Amino acid sequence: MASEINGLLPKDIQNLVLTSKILVVGAGGVGCELLKNLVLTGFKDIHIIDLDTIEVSNLNRQFLFRREHVGRPKSHVAKDSALKFNPNVNITAYHDSITETKYDMNFYKQFGFVMNALDNRIARSHVNRMCLASDIPLIESGSSGTLGHVTVHKKGVTECFDCTQRPHQKTFPGCTIRNTPSEPIHCIVWSKHLFNQLFGLADADEDVSPDSADPEAISDAGKAALENESEQPIARVSTRQWAQNCEYDPQKLFHKFFNDDINYLLSMDNLWKKRRPPTPLDWNNLPDAVASSSSSVSGQTPVLLKDQRVWPIAECAEVFKKTIQALKNRLENEKDGGVLIWDKDDDVAMDFVTACSNIRSFIFGIIQKSRFDTKSMAGNIIPAIASTNAIVGGFIVMTAFKVLKEDWYKCNSVYIQNRVNVRKELYHFDQVMAPNPKCYVCGEKPEIVLKIDLDRMTVRMLNEKVLKKELCIIAPDVEIEDGCGTILISSEEGEMDDIGDKLLKEFKITNGTRLRCDDFLQNYNLVINIVIMSEEESKDRDKSVECFELVGDRSQLGPKDEEPSTNGKESEKAPDAEDAKVVTDDDDDLEIIAMPMPDEDDDIKVLGTKRPLDTKDEGTPAKKRRRAEEPVSTTSGSTKYMDVEVETIYLE
Ligand SMILES: Nc1ncnc2c1ncn2[C@@H]1O[C@H](COP(=O)(O)OP(=O)(O)OP(=O)(O)O)[C@@H](O)[C@H]1O
Numbered sequence: 001m002a003s004e005i006n007g008l009l010p011k012d013i014q015n016l017v018l019t020s021k022i023l024v025v026g027a028g029g030v031g032c033e034l035l036k037n038l039v040l041t042g043f044k045d046i047h048i049i050d051l052d053t054i055e056v057s058n059l060n061r062q063f064l065f066r067r068e069h070v071g072r073p074k075s076h077v078a079k080d081s082a083l084k085f086n087p088n089v090n091i092t093a094y095h096d097s098i099t100e101t102k103y104d105m106n107f108y109k110q111f112g113f114v115m116n117a118l119d120n121r122i123a124r125s126h127v128n129r130m131c132l133a134s135d136i137p138l139i140e141s142g143s144s145g146t147l148g149h150v151t152v153h154k155k156g157v158t159e160c161f162d163c164t165q166r167p168h169q170k171t172f173p174g175c176t177i178r179n180t181p182s183e184p185i186h187c188i189v190w191s192k193h194l195f196n197q198l199f200g201l202a203d204a205d206e207d208v209s210p211d212s213a214d215p216e217a218i219s220d221a222g223k224a225a226l227e228n229e230s231e232q233p234i235a236r237v238s239t240r241q242w243a244q245n246c247e248y249d250p251q252k253l254f255h256k257f258f259n260d261d262i263n264y265l266l267s268m269d270n271l272w273k274k275r276r277p278p279t280p281l282d283w284n285n286l287p288d289a290v291a292s293s294s295s296s297v298s299g300q301t302p303v304l305l306k307d308q309r310v311w312p313i314a315e316c317a318e319v320f321k322k323t324i325q326a327l328k329n330r331l332e333n334e335k336d337g338g339v340l341i342w343d344k345d346d347d348v349a350m351d352f353v354t355a356c357s358n359i360r361s362f363i364f365g366i367i368q369k370s371r372f373d374t375k376s377m378a379g380n381i382i383p384a385i386a387s388t389n390a391i392v393g394g395f396i397v398m399t400a401f402k403v404l405k406e407d408w409y410k411c412n413s414v415y416i417q418n419r420v421n422v423r424k425e426l427y428h429f430d431q432v433m434a435p436n437p438k439c440y441v442c443g444e445k446p447e448i449v450l451k452i453d454l455d456r457m458t459v460r461m462l463n464e465k466v467l468k469k470e471l472c473i474i475a476p477d478v479e480i481e482d483g484c485g486t487i488l489i490s491s492e493e494g495e496m497d498d499i500g501d502k503l504l505k506e507f508k509i510t511n512g513t514r515l516r517c518d519d520f521l522q523n524y525n526l527v528i529n530i531v532i533m534s535e536e537e538s539k540d541r542d543k544s545v546e547c548f549e550l551v552g553d554r555s556q557l558g559p560k561d562e563e564p565s566t567n568g569k570e571s572e573k574a575p576d577a578e579d580a581k582v583v584t585d586d587d588d589d590l591e592i593i594a595m596p597m598p599d600e601d602d603d604i605k606v607l608g609t610k611r612p613l614d615t616k617d618e619g620t621p622a623k624k625r626r627r628a629e630e631p632v633s634t635t636s637g638s639t640k641y642m643d644v645e646v647e648t649i650y651l652e
């Protein structure tokens, strides 16, 4: 092993490798490569944690696992397999989630540094906070398809994982999904929402009916359709209620979603001035055609599997009918008003989405997709590539040497790109950045502004959607700063059952109210300043959008032209009201890996003073903060990002 052969590693690194105790979080694609590298490098005391068991689908790239290991804990098998490379290593394996309370600050403090090989933002962010709390360096990494990255985070020296806002990439304007889809993914998201409206957890934010408040439409948008509607009073009840009333009659459902609603949209004249108008479909007269297909194997005549073919519309309607019936039966068998959960691996649910999205695509003249392609998009699957994981695993170890030596200023962020950049680099190295003083996690006094619609925001939404999902707080406790210390949210199980559905306004929460939020385990305190949305804003946001907006700090709420200049001081762009009008497809965690291009500084907003890379005084990294402009929208599989086409990355 490298550390055991004198002369292979520089002496100082050799000693550090031999004596360090380290933690790997995640034993998946990157984790397996990393663990193998660590034992071959000669690290002697390695701890590895993973909550999952091995699945057949892991075997093509997680090379520490074999078929006979399927069903066994990843961490245990990874340990056994890695020991075969080097039996002279102590590996401690935990089959557990790193977010469990037993992995507290004392647990972290035993390690020289921690390496993340995770696949979700909540766990990543949690480890980041635990490392900050215990002042242990963190090497963060990720891979997706041919893209990958490795970054270093050290309290008070470099930015933390949360210093840079990671946009929720897979967001689509609500009106695009409901009114003017232009890409297959819009129709797929709409179909998943339809599934939830009919059979799943119906969410007002996932409405599938035409959005008459679409700002692009004229004021009397949908007038003709509304007039029509008065003759058909059915349209005023919820989608689920209406479907139940007509006993999920497939023909009636088809007519509503693919004919009536489309006619309604057609009545919004403005929408179609520059677009191809949609064509309503008639159940009794369905074309036996496809809009134009894009299956990876389309155009070939050989016999194709059901998954590879693009289904003609008549076949889609047939599948629609069958799946509606099957899902209706399932729903009826659910006890106590239970609902169905959409799952890409559930064949019926997947057939339903394939059929609906293709019918909708046909209507809007959008390219149709095979079931296989639909599944990849609906499940946010992008192929994990073994070689990218291997490269990331290698870079983590190279970075670990610098971390061991505390050479922070040399701990470049590494971006593995999918093609060479203008500098002919496939791997781009970027200087580490100093902490963001306004970071809501590592800043001195973490504060955030939360703009809410007072008439819609409940305690449960605050807890689930804002604190846990957006802010990645695992077990939040929240107290209102009202002088009496009123507890709004408790991390104790069951303690907030009674008040979960109450609106925040029932607790006298109003403009300027401060909420003190903390997570005991993460040793994290955050003050949330409440700002109430104006009536206008709330009206605009009605139904199709989230009833809250997170803003980094209060100064960002001012009008755009009054934004402080970026000269030397950090500032984030105020979220544009329209930008914020988005529908997130919630069940996915995804990330765009930005690849800053140093020679394209015009495209980079310099947010701090620059210190040359080689400045070694105080051993700190360049005191520089740069941030690229966030992509305007991510409605396609790729995003124009600083003149580089960057694939949208779907991290499962
Ligand atoms: N909270 C957590 N605690 C411990 N391990 C976690 C946690 N969250 C995720 N992981 C682990 O991180 C690993 C990430 O690996 P990877 O990205 O290759 O995902 P995967 O689940 O193995 O692959 P795929 O999602 O493609 O099937 C997984 O093994 C997963 O179990």
Ligand SMILES: [Zn+2]
Residues within 6 Å of the ligand: 159, 160, 161, 162, 163, 164, 435, 436, 439, 440, 441, 442, 443
């Ligand atoms: Zn930070």
